[in-house]
Amino acid sequence: MTAANSAPAPLDRIRVGSAPDSWGVWFPDDPQQVPWERFLDEVSEAGYEWIELGPYGYLPTDPARLTEEVNKRNLKVSAGTVFTALHRGPGVWDSTWEHVSDVAELTQAMGAKHLVVIPSFWRDDKTAEIIEPPELTGEQWAHLTKGMERLGHEVRERFGLDIVVHPHADTHIDTETHVERFLDSTDSDLVNLCLDTGHYAYCGGDSVKLIETFGERIGYLHLKQVDPEILADVVKNEVPFGPAVQRGVMCEPPAGVPALEPVLAAAQRLGVDLFAIVEQDMYPCPPDKPLPIAVRTRKFLRSCGA
Template sequence: MDTIKIANAPCSWGALEFDLDAKAPDHLQVLQEIRETGYVGTELGDWGFMPTDPLALRAVVSRYGLDMIGAFVPVALADGTAHEQGVADALRVAGLLAAAGYRDAFIVLADDNGTVAERTNHAGRVTPDMGLDDRRWETFANGAMRIARAVHDRYGMRTVFHHHCAGYVETPDELENLLSLTDAELLGLCFDTGHYAFGGGDPLEGITKYRDRIWHVHFKDYDPHVGEQSRVKNWDYFESVRQGVFCELGKGSVDFANILDVLENIGYQGWIVVEQDVLPGMGAPKECARNNRVYLQQLGI
């Protein structure tokens, strides 16, 4: 599987898009530790986490021998009034990446996760009545397409959608609905194994089902015992993360060996981004990153 390259991302160090009290390490520490633990790429992190001047961004990422492969852009897509700002935010990020020479990087589009109380409080156990009606699904899909089209038309760059717990596209049915409403030529899928599992799906089944739509992959493991505790104790999304619902690779229920077989069989030649979402100040990110890289090496990549 020589064509697949392995990256990590700032979220594994607690650098998240959410407005949280604790402080994450700075980008220099994160980039250095990504490289020291055996990865060759990174995602951008939230706007402002890394330099927003393209020359400075290129210089610091290159200093650590890394490639920049994507940037997470959250937009409240179910709210039509948020679309214009969403386009502007995506174009700002895409413009930075393009000017820094990273035109092959993806805009990783997602819902504005963690902002709707009902979805955040019931992450991992949402029911259909907590979802969107047909009108809002149309709004959501139109917003995603509008952003993907703007990024492509302005910079020739590609957009993938990231399904994510604590947002409106969490469950397998919700992901299926969004993909059925959007253009497969314009909007790809960032398949996240951990979020798919926490959202109630089987990641091996999902990655097999959407093999033709997947342009980008996030490897994240899921601890079903923590997931069950989340259901029993009614934890919200952030408490579930704090309790370790996304564990080190190989310590949860995700069947990475067979998922890699699927990726090899379809000739996947993109990136795998290891993400072990933690809250700021939580755990030992560098140690976990190293353990995750060793685990993947044991699987042959």
């Protein structure tokens, strides 16, 4: 076989980026996290062109300042991120919208078109204490789905952005059953999915199957892998997500699951342009750890054709 025909098929519909998460950033301000300037310097050095905003307030929130900072590093913004608790009903709408509109305004100003929406955790994200039942009632499911449709409508009308809902460990949209129920209960014109390959595997799901079954609902990708041995212990002992991350459950590709080559190939077959943003959860982490991993990960994704 010659070198020419052993190269992977180009994934020309996939736009690869990274995010503050891959630098151990989970909060707007935390002494265990690298300064935002270092993140921007290193994500550019690692060879990425696209970034997400991360937790609102981590990067500068003044659009002119942020534009100057990303432009001088040849970076562009693919999306903003918000957390919502819409399953709690209409009473949380006003506070939710106040937060969402701040993030959406900055996202729009940066030229991005997507808002990644993460459902609220049923555990406390710092103490891991269970604060809500892991299963929603029928009424709560109705609040969640109708609330997301309303959010999708308002965000598009006011900011021209599309929402993509992110199934996430220790939230109410996590397993294959919950993800399919959510998709079956929401309007594809208003709500689509940010498929996070690591979180979906963490919760027992098959990313390729989801792409092939619900392809028209896949609006965005987060790329990450889980270490199957650590995951097995996490599942067996019911370890919360935060402590599981500290154990290294999210690992550097291609060491974990799911294999990213078939996921990317399945996404390419959809025939639409998709962002694929690398997110390797590792909060907290030593400040010198992220850059070498980011460089190797970008090299690996190039070897896949992305």
